[in-house]
Amino acid sequence: MNYGYNNWRSGGSRSRRRRRQRMIKTIILSLIVALIIAGSAVFLFTLKRMGERAKDRETATESASDTLAPESAPEDTASGVLREGFITRKFTEKDLHRGELILVRADVPYVFPEETDLTDLYTGRKKYEDGSRAYQISSTDIELDSFVLSKLNELTEVFYETTGERGLLVKSAYRSYESQKEIFDYRVERDGEEEALKYVAKPGESEHHTAMAFDMSVYKDGVNTYIQDEEDYLWVYENAHKYGFILRYPENKADITGISYEAWHFRYVGVPHAYYMYTEGLVLEEYLELLSEKHAYDGIHLNIDCDDGNKYEIYYVPASDDGSADIILPAGYEYTVSGNNTDGFIVTVLLS
Numbered sequence: 001m002n003y004g005y006n007n008w009r010s011g012g013s014r015s016r017r018r019r020r021q022r023m024i025k026t027i028i029l030s031l032i033v034a035l036i037i038a039g040s041a042v043f044l045f046t047l048k049r050m051g052e053r054a055k056d057r058e059t060a061t062e063s064a065s066d067t068l069a070p071e072s073a074p075e076d077t078a079s080g081v082l083r084e085g086f087i088t089r090k091f092t093e094k095d096l097h098r099g100e101l102i103l104v105r106a107d108v109p110y111v112f113p114e115e116t117d118l119t120d121l122y123t124g125r126k127k128y129e130d131g132s133r134a135y136q137i138s139s140t141d142i143e144l145d146s147f148v149l150s151k152l153n154e155l156t157e158v159f160y161e162t163t164g165e166r167g168l169l170v171k172s173a174y175r176s177y178e179s180q181k182e183i184f185d186y187r188v189e190r191d192g193e194e195e196a197l198k199y200v201a202k203p204g205e206s207e208h209h210t211a212m213a214f215d216m217s218v219y220k221d222g223v224n225t226y227i228q229d230e231e232d233y234l235w236v237y238e239n240a241h242k243y244g245f246i247l248r249y250p251e252n253k254a255d256i257t258g259i260s261y262e263a264w265h266f267r268y269v270g271v272p273h274a275y276y277m278y279t280e281g282l283v284l285e286e287y288l289e290l291l292s293e294k295h296a297y298d299g300i301h302l303n304i305d306c307d308d309g310n311k312y313e314i315y316y317v318p319a320s321d322d323g324s325a326d327i328i329l330p331a332g333y334e335y336t337v338s339g340n341n342t343d344g345f346i347v348t349v350l351l352s
């Protein structure tokens with residue numbers, strides 16, 4: 001470079017100067033072309049980004065149509081999650097009769113859905129390498145709600161792996177209206193209606209319709225016996241809540257549930273609710289009453305610290321006369337909304 005510089009400054013031949021001028025022109029032209037290309041690229045990129053943003057806005061508008069944010073923040077909530085951002089979703093009368101916390105009993109019949117997501121226990125159970133199963137079933141056509149079955153499998157697998165006992169037997173789970181009618185008619189014929197009603201619900205009034213309840217028994221050495229909260233099987237009663245199950249009809253609560261003690265009937269209600277009911281000694285009726293009376297949306301929400309380390313915030317939202325409700329939900333949190341099958345909804349927020 002030193003060489004060229006010196007030659008140019010010292011006035012070399014004309015042709016050499018022209019060559020240099022051409023070279024400079026070429027460099028300048030190249031620079032201009034490069035600038036044009038770079039400018040176009042930036043322009044195109046900006047256009048693309050604008051297009052994407054417009055698309056995002058469209059999506060936001062779409063989801064906003066069913067999430068009508070109220071004009072002002074829900075200042076009156078006593079709890080934290082809703083202060084950080086919220087959405088409002090409409091729940092209908094149909095939703096009032098769905099969810100893990102619905103109450104089903106003689107005075108609150110089940111509202112049958114058009115479809116239920118059922119899985120049969122025969123194919124839905126885990127098969128261990130040695131061919132064994134964590135629990136037995138009394139027939140191949142027993143079905144449960146698919147998610148509830150996954151929780152039953154978890155419970156029974158841990159039980160089996162902890163105790164080595166494989167005698168648990170699921171006798172009955174989901175029942176259609178017709179199958180409940182058969183069972184009820186049989187018991188009435190055998191024991192009389194008054195005696196039958198102590199243990200068997202009328203068709204349409206059984207928790208078994210929900211596909212979230214099942215009856216457990218013990219099958220050992222070829223003998224089928226009632227399950228009791230003793231010996232190895234005590235584990236089931238002490239741990240069922242960790243998987244979202246409650247013993248639905250305890251001994252000392254028959255006056256509230258309306259059903260005599262059933263050591264065999266378990267019901268899925270969800271982990272935080274089962275944990276709270278178990279530790280506080282509440283049945284579903286008492287728990288739902290507590291939520292609607294003490295933990296409404298605009299009151300003090302119920303905070304539950306489960307023994308698995310998860311924290312939940314729970315609140316009740318009453319339904320209007322037509323069974324629907326506009327429910328305020330925290331944005332950015334996992335939550336479930338369950339009807340109670342009577343007069344309102346329970347929101348369960350997973351905090352951490």
Ligand SMILES: [Zn+2]
Nearest residue numbers: 208214215265
């Ligand atoms: Zn039962």
